Amino acid sequence: MPKRVILVYTAGMRASDTAYTALQEDILEGRLAPGTVLGEVGQSERLGVSRTPIREAFSRLIAAGLAVQHPGRGTVVSDISLEDVDRLFEVRIPLETQAAGLAAQRGTPEVFTALAEEFRQAKLAPEAESHYKLAARMDEAIDTSVGNPYLSTMLANLRVHLIRVRRLAKDQPERLAESAAEHRDICLGIASGDSQMAEAATSLHLRRSLAYISELRQAEPVPSP
Amino acid sequence: MPKRVILVYTAGMRASDTAYTALQEDILEGRLAPGTVLGEVGQSERLGVSRTPIREAFSRLIAAGLAVQHPGRGTVVSDISLEDVDRLFEVRIPLETQAAGLAAQRGTPEVFTALAEEFRQAKLAPEAESHYKLAARMDEAIDTSVGNPYLSTMLANLRVHLIRVRRLAKDQPERLAESAAEHRDICLGIASGDSQMAEAATSLHLRRSLAYISELRQAEPVPSP
DNA sequence: ACATCTAGTCTTGTATACACAGACTGCACG
DNA sequence: CGTGCAGTCTGTGTATACAAGACTAGATGT
Numbered sequence: 001m002p003k004r005v006i007l008v009y010t011a012g013m014r015a016s017d018t019a020y021t022a023l024q025e026d027i028l029e030g031r032l033a034p035g036t037v038l039g040e041v042g043q044s045e046r047l048g049v050s051r052t053p054i055r056e057a058f059s060r061l062i063a064a065g066l067a068v069q070h071p072g073r074g075t076v077v078s079d080i081s082l083e084d085v086d087r088l089f090e091v092r093i094p095l096e097t098q099a100a101g102l103a104a105q106r107g108t109p110e111v112f113t114a115l116a117e118e119f120r121q122a123k124l125a126p127e128a129e130s131h132y133k134l135a136a137r138m139d140e141a142i143d144t145s146v147g148n149p150y151l152s153t154m155l156a157n158l159r160v161h162l163i164r165v166r167r168l169a170k171d172q173p174e175r176l177a178e179s180a181a182e183h184r185d186i187c188l189g190i191a192s193g194d195s196q197m198a199e200a201a202t203s204l205h206l207r208r209s210l211a212y213i214s215e216l217r218q219a220e221p222v223p224s225p
Numbered sequence: 226m227p228k229r230v231i232l233v234y235t236a237g238m239r240a241s242d243t244a245y246t247a248l249q250e251d252i253l254e255g256r257l258a259p260g261t262v263l264g265e266v267g268q269s270e271r272l273g274v275s276r277t278p279i280r281e282a283f284s285r286l287i288a289a290g291l292a293v294q295h296p297g298r299g300t301v302v303s304d305i306s307l308e309d310v311d312r313l314f315e316v317r318i319p320l321e322t323q324a325a326g327l328a329a330q331r332g333t334p335e336v337f338t339a340l341a342e343e344f345r346q347a348k349l350a351p352e353a354e355s356h357y358k359l360a361a362r363m364d365e366a367i368d369t370s371v372g373n374p375y376l377s378t379m380l381a382n383l384r385v386h387l388i389r390v391r392r393l394a395k396d397q398p399e400r401l402a403e404s405a406a407e408h409r410d411i412c413l414g415i416a417s418g419d420s421q422m423a424e425a426a427t428s429l430h431l432r433r434s435l436a437y438i439s440e441l442r443q444a445e446p447v448p449s450p
Numbered sequence: 451a452c453a454t455c456t457a458g459t460c461t462t463g464t465a466t467a468c469a470c471a472g473a474c475t476g477c478a479c480g
Numbered sequence: 481c482g483t484g485c486a487g488t489c490t491g492t493g494t495a496t497a498c499a500a501g502a503c504t505a506g507a508t509g510t
Contacts, residue, residue: 014493040462050495052277055462056284063288065378072502074461087373090327094319102315148312150386153290154379161375239463264491275465280492297472299491455508463500470493480483 016053019043020060027066027077028163034079038067064160080164082217088161089210093203095158099142099151100186100202101195107145109191115141116187119180126176132166135183142190169213182208241278244268245285252291252302253388259304263292289385305389307442313386314435318428320383324367324376325411325427326420332370334416340366341412344405351401357391360408367415394438407433 023043026032038061044054058075061067069075103112115138122134139159143152171179182205189198248268251257263286269279283300286292294300328337340363347359364384368377396404407430414423 016493039460041460051462052494052496055281056493059281059284060288063285065375072461084375087375090323090371090373091320091375091379094323095316098315098319146315148315150290150309150312150316150383154316154382157379158375241463266491276492277464277466281463297491451510453508453510455506457504457506459502459504461500461502463498465498466496468493468495470491472489472491474487474489476485476487478483478485480481 014053015049016056019047019049019053020057022047023057023061024064024066024160027061028160028167030167032077034077036077037070037074038076039074064157066160080161080168082165082168082213084161085165085169085210085213085217088158088165089206092158092162093206093210095151095155096206097199097202099146099155100190100198102148102151103142103145104190104193104195104198106147107141107190109193111141111145112187112191116184116191119184119187123177123180123184126173126180128171128176131176131180135179138183138187145190165213169216175212179205179209239278240274241281244272244274244278245282247272248282248286249289249291249385252286253385253392255392257302259302261302262295262298263300263302265299289382291385305386305393307390307393307438309386310390310394310435310438310442313383313390314431317383317387318431318435320376320380321431322424322427324371324380325415325423327373327376328367328370329415329418329420329423331372332366332415334418336366336370337412337416341409341416344409344412348402348405348409351398351405353396353401356401356405360404363408363412370415390438394441400437404430404434 023032023038032038038058040051040054040058043057044051047054058067062069062075066078067075068078115134118134119138122131139155143155146152182201185201186198186205189201192198248257248263257263263283265276265279265283268282269276272279283292287294287300291303292300293303340359343359344363347356364380368380371377407426410426411423411430414426417423
């Protein structure tokens with residue numbers, strides 16, 4: 001007897017996709033804290049699907065680095081802390097710098113002048129949610145301008161982890177305003193077609209972001225688990 | 226009628242792992258050409274395991290970029306050509322340059338002086354197989370020296386694709402000797418602890434490799450599929 | 451008291467059965 | 481001869497049953 005048919009099959013949406021999306025959100029939003037053990041049966045009951053799609057979702061989580069597989073203890077949500085920020089930026093800085101430089105060579109300037117204008121306005125009224133939305137749109141514009149799937153994939157993988165550390169380091173309004181100004185500089189550099197300017201602006205922005213987080217970390221030592 | 230390959234179940238080796246390894250090798254070695262459709266049932270029969278591990282293997286292939294999922298036609302081996310080399314190097318150059326620079330700061334010099342000596346000897350008798358083995362050992366040494374899992378993961382993903390393009394561009398002995406010399410320079414730069422020297426040597430090596438492949442591509446136009 | 455062996459109970463790994471969706475084929479009709 | 485449609489059919493998505501491995505806890509022997 002079918003015990004429960006919670007999910008009517010949404011059009012074109014596989015159960016494994018919905019499970020992965022739900023799990024990823026739960027991890028990124030912190031509802032599933034690092035160290036949480038994810039049992040296949042437990043999650044299958046929680047999400048109302050069978051173990052098979054859950055397994056698929058777990059595989060993708062592990063591939064994305066959001067979970068790790070423990071030998072006999074199941075898969076657990078991967079740990080992350082402000083310590084990881086240094087290692088993440090060691091990858092992020094060269095990749096995004098490269099992306100900005102290539103976007104300057106290949107992008108259509110109008111797109112980025114428009115984005116620069118948006119950042120100018122955003123600087124006046126800093127607000128975290130809209131700021132990150134706008135930054136994401138800039139990243140997307142850079143991605144499409146560069147037109148390199150390998151680079152885009154790497155950056156996408158990276159951004160997942162950056163979202164997690166962002167939760168740990170709450171931005172303050174003045175930093176958001178600074179960040180908006182730096183984003184504007186990047187857009188202007190790309191729009192001008194000067195790849196070196198775009199690279200410099202990107203490098204500057206990321207190093208300032210890193211410095212901000214670093215001093216935040218020094219000021220507020222890690223809360224012991 | 227396709228041959229049925231009996232997989233040897235190594236101790237502690239899951240069937241999904243062996244299936245993935247077999248499929249990856251088949252793709253990397255060219256036995257499964259780009260465009261080949263991979264049916265779950267077909268591969269499960271060929272490899273002698275059930276569909277479930279095959280599905281898992283397919284997921285990992287797709288995540289690695291070795292296969293893509295077509296809407297109604299199943300999953301097919303992803304296409305790759307010498308055209309991809311430019312896009313790959315747009316990611317590879319900044320990442321490996323960064324890695325070399327960090328290795329110079331953090332690695333133990335003795336490891337890399339030893340590797341440099343090996344490259345010096347390899348330069349005298351260029352041979353593709355041993356050259357790539359040695360280069361792989363250098364990459365591994367850099368990875369461990371840097372100690373950045375995010376960077377290591379990205380480079381590992383990248384190298385899978387580089388193996389595929391390497392098959393398309395057959396190296397010639399003189400290029401191997403050059404390459405060995407350039408690898409030696411990288412090792413010496415890292416061993417000296419001079420990150421800028423290591424970065425410069427890496428950048429030079431990769432740009433020369435790219436130039437070599439590019440002129441190879443011009444000389445020998447793509448065979449139309 | 452401590453170590454070790456063993457039974458039990460989780461957990462994951464694998465196989466298979468069933469359901470559904472898309473694509474191909476054959477035929478009829480314009 | 482082309483086009484549309486229906487039937488079939490293959491192939492994936494999902495569920496579940498079965499098997500095997502691993503940690504745990506308890507008992508037992510030293």
